Amino acid sequence: MLGEPEGYDARGRGRALGVRIRPRAALAAACVVLGLGLIGGAVTGSWLTGDSGDGGAAGTFAAAGTLWHSIPVDRLFPPTVDGRGAGPGGADRTWTRIAVAPDSGCADAFDPLLRKALSPVGCTRLLRATYTDATQSFVTTVGLLFTKADAPAMRSLAVRFRDEGLDRRTDLLPRPYAAPGTVAAAFGDRQRASWTVSVLTEAPVVVYAVSGWADGRAADVPQPAADAMKAGAATPAAQAGLGHEAKGLADRIERGFRTTAGQATEKPS
Template identity: 75%
Template structure:
């Protein structure tokens, strides 16, 4: 058992020391006034706050409390009981809820002295933790959900995001509808060009083929004959006629060209069908997946005009060909080429194979694949330009 602490007089004077000189509060006139009665230690002590052990001079193992009484004895039992009660209250408050007020800093108040409730102070609001999630709060006998500012902000972001997504979806629907309408007008306009567009617009007298020849050489084709618009009878091999039957035949336009040296002749044609976009897409898919554009028994026939260099251009003179099924217009474009001197082609070769650098067949070595492919591409390009012009400026 540790010895009792020394009396208060051994650590602090019973009365405050007299102030002299010119300090911050001025001279102590009561202490120097002549004839003034001296204040007793009891009155002085009554005016001062009870003195407790400073946190720096407090001995380990002791609990701060009021100053010792007149008999020099501490109220150890009451102070210990008060400290235990305060500690128990703190533990109960900390375990009850995270909303408990912050712990006071410093020693507990002396016995008999009541301090203001920290919960009623403005500083107590800063001591409370910030709520980041909803927590039930008792109110009027019912539980009420308490939502923090971050939760409210997250909910607002979700609502805003859903609104933006909905607007984007709606906009895409509107855009798709507009694109479908424009595509329908484009498709319908293309189907009328066979009687609305002039011949020279679809089959110009001269066609320039920059880089269209073998090895990137330039080509120039001159029109030698234009066939009258007609049906599709006898214009295709029987099997090709059967393949094209599902899309129908509205009109067939054809023209025959020759190169600058008049060594080759090429017939280019535009078959205007009766099909809708779905049927044209189905036909294009079949040609692509079944390789129908490479079969020698599915070739278009040439247009041989009398009194021209193409007069002897018959079925046996067909050396290379190409077929293109359009999906944005009811049109099948094709071209077939051969020698202008009436030479027969023993083994015709599709243009897609004849333009290859590794091809060694006679049509490939002569450049007949380039003749068919180059002229067909440029006539198809002019067709698309005519469709665009007719769509922008309807009559």
């Protein structure tokens, strides 16, 4: 008597070929896949939200510190940056990159006291670019400082900046990149009007921005972006929206870096 054709049951109905998976085994496998997906999503999510993780996050942290030499500059500092809702009163902004500084060390990039405050985490590489707004009225230098620090050292620095208000002191400012032959050619130390500094804890990176007028006018007293953006702030920097320029651009460069770092360090499935 001939056997039944492979792949069919006694009534001629099709059945799956190969090994049959018992319901409990199938459920267990599905749970494993779901669990891996949740873990992967949590790691990527920590990059986008700024939450630090543990375990595999240590490798991600270290890998992020090497991105300065493997990611194209246009991904770190896009030629144009959309600042929807970033201006005073929620006005839209668009920034155009006018110059990228040669990658360098940190010796001349910060005021002496800021350089001293950052010294515990070291300096592997500093990347900077200068942007102008759509009207070419303002100029802003944004920087990515890649440090030599581990995760605990970055957390310690972030706590110190927060608790001691180091990001609000007018004697701890980043310096601008005044690119010759551009509207930022006269953007020197005396032209700094507002600034912001953000110490990341899920990557060995410090993000900052400093803004001023494009016509080279001096700022009497620089004002932290957080203060210049407050309702009712009446300083020249606040009235001109220079706090929004610094904070808005820095936030978007930081957000882009988080996304790029998350994609670059994500393990293929």
